[in-house]
Amino acid sequence: MATVTQSHEVRRDPRRWWALGALVASMLTLGFDTTILNVALPTMAGDLGASTGQQQWMADSYVIVFAALMLPAGLLGDRFGRRRMLIVGLGIFLAGSVAGSLANDVNWVIAARAVMGVGGALVTPLAMSVLPSLFGPDERTKAVGIISAASSLGLPLGPIIGGWLLNHFWWGSVFLVNIPMAAIGIAACVFLLPETSDPASPKVDALSTAFTAAGLGSLIYAIIEAPSRGWGDPLIVGMLIGATILIAALVLRERRMERPMLDMTLLRHRGFLFNSIAATLVMFVLSGLLFVLPQYLQAVLGNDALGTGVRLLPMMGGLIIAARAAQPLVVKFGSRAVVTGGLVVLAFAAVLGSRTTVDSGYGFTALWLSITGFGFGFSIVPAMDGSLGALPRDRAGSGSGLLMTMRQVGAAIGIALLGSLLASTFRDRLDVTGLPAKAADTAGESVVAAHIVGQKAGSADLIASANSAYVHGMGLVLLVCGAAALVTALLAAAFLPNTPAAPAAKEEEAPATAVAVALADAGQ
DSSP states (O other): OOOOOOOOOOOOOHHHHHHHHHHHHHHHHHHHHHHHHHHHHHHHHHHHOOOHHHHHHHHHHHHHHHHHHHHHHHHHHHHHHHHHHHHHHHHHOOOOHHHHHHHSSSHHHHHHHHHHHHHHHHHHHHHHHHHHHOOHHHHHHHHHHHHHHHHHHHHHHHHHHHHHHHHSSOTTHHTTTTTHHHHHHHHHHHHOOOOOOOOOOOOOOOHHHEEEEHHHHHHHHHHHHHHHOTTTTTHHHHHHHHHHHHHHHHHHHHHHOOOOOOOOOGGGHHHHHHHHHHHHHHHHHHHHHHHHHHHHHISSSSSOOOHHHHHHHHHHHHHHHHHHHHHHHHHOOOOOHHHOOOHHHHHHHHHTTTOOOOTTOHHHHHHHHHHHHHHHHHHHHHHHHHHTTTTTGGGHHHHHHHHHHHHHHHHHHHHHHHHHHHHHHHHHOOOOTOOOOOHHHHHOOHHHHHHHHHHHOOOHHHHHHHHHHHHHHHHHHHHHHHHHHOOOOOOHHHSSOOOOOGGGGHHHHHHHHHHHHHHHHOOO
């Protein structure tokens, strides 16, 4: 197939809508995986004996690799062909899924998730960057809206599909389900998607990529391992110092490059900076909550995997509804009011959720989960759109790359920091009186492990203590989320430009808005 380069004149490929189907298949593959894993973690913790820290690594190994490689992956697609790199990315994701489904050890699962992160980093930015080459302005809004809908399906369907699989098969099935999805995506790309490229894009800088991966990895390692080792442990201190040095070196190197991969000068734009901070904070909270909630629903409330997935739907539904309703409110009230209001709603929901007790039942949980979803939707969509809208047109590509990287860093730190707070609180409050030392250590690893030890020992008191300790730790996590959301709301109210959606530019700007919705819905 002939290579199509970026230009303002878009040739109407007769197969462009079929090609869009290939992109939808690619994004669905990643969308399901995002929420399926969260539902599977409690089951995997029981079957593999994974501690809370190891569960954090199963989630974060994907996110860290994804964040570190997304920018260079996008540039590789620009230079060597987006279709080619999409196929490679889906192939890598498929290989990681096969390895994950066959793993019988926690470390192998973590390694498989990291491999899947490499594939995800190739697929996500390239699926969106292909659209301008396929569709003109009159069709692009519809095309991106279709990808948005496909991406959003992953949020509510992921927990349900994952729960059903876990009820009928072993935990590896949550990886196995990715294989036919990835295979369909590969076949669709091979037969339907034309090749596009942009040879003028910046070159991939291997050293900056290494600084990003090593810096993020060191930081996340220190946060996850600190509760068990102690913040004063020489290894933890060394990792934190190393992360600081590596990230500082990355910033200095990128600032000196003529065409950087990570353009830090974009942070001088006030609208971009504070909207990006808001979007990053929302990902921090969302990723942390999706890590701690399934264990509460499954271990403490006693639901099976499918029931856990279904009970996450109020938050997912609230997020999707609010994401669709946010833009009309921006037109009427301006982005500052909507972003600030969404963050205040999020803070209220988190504080309300922190009042959860062991005896609260699911009805109260469903209430604050629904409010949480609305807070997410009303804050992240206008924040994302405001970030991209604040940039000069010729820097939209580098700006979206920086925004996505910040969001992934926020997600990784959310899982690490909030998960570590939960683990530390749980271990401190768990009553293991009378247990042998080895059994006590095992019980302190996670609420799932404590339930297993309690059942084997016939100790109802240990199980009750585990539930109480976990709910207390989740309450502290929610209070931290609420405080962070409230501080960010104050920053947004004080510093965000109050930009309404301009009616005259509505058609022109619609694609950017739809991209923001798609990225928000994908949770990527």
